[in-house]
Amino acid sequence: MTVMMSTSIDLLDESTLLGQMVLQSEVYIHYKEARQRMNEDRKAQQLVASFAEWKDKYEDVQRFGKYHPDYKTISKQVRAVKRELDLYExxxxxxxxxxxxxxxxxxxCAEIAGAVSPAIKVPTGNPYFDNMSCGGGCGSGGSCGCS
Known part of the structure; x- marks a missing residue:
């Protein structure tokens, strides 16, 4: 019982340390700075608000599809606003x-899962690769034929 308790505490300590490492990583620091720059940029906020407004209109139009009188206009405009949003530095x-x-x-996550068991499935956020039978991480323990 005490062995299990100390192992759990060690695991919590290690996970806290891992979290701190991520928070101190260059990747996270760059993300945090980029988010702050975007949030403080007036034009970026205007583009986000404009896109949200057009997206709401688009969702309303989608209920009727191509039969809605403004379908083409709103569809075209939402794509144009999205493109402008995506291209703004x-x-x-x-x-x-x-x-x-x-x-x-x-x-x-993949590293931790692999340390526990190679049969653990880890979603990568990409449905194409998550559903591949031999793309790594199939989770069947090799029974699908992948090595």
């Missing part, structure tokens, strides 16, 4: 930093 930098942080966290 502070937002693009933030999205890239966000993806890098997600990759780091996925790698950490």
């Amino acid at each position: 502070p937002i693009a930098v933030f999205k890239k930093a966000e993806k890098e942080l997600e990759n780091l966290l996925n790698d950490v």
Whole structure:
């Protein structure tokens, strides 16, 4: 019983240390700075608000699809606003930093899962690769034929 308790405490200590390592990583620091720059950028906030507004209109139009009288206009405008949003540098930098942080966290999860058992499935956030039978991480213990 005491062995189990000390192991649990050690595990909590190690997980706290791992969390601190992630928070001190260059990837996280870059993400945090990019998020702050984006949040403080007036044009970025205007683009986000504009996209949210057009997205709401688009969702309303989607209920009727191509039969809605404004379907083409709103569909075209939501794509144009989304493109402008995606190409605006502070937002693009933030999205890239966000993806890098997600990759780091996925790698950490995969490493931990692999240390416990190679049969543990770890979602990568990409349904194409998560559903592949031999793309690594199939979780069947090799019974699918992957090595």
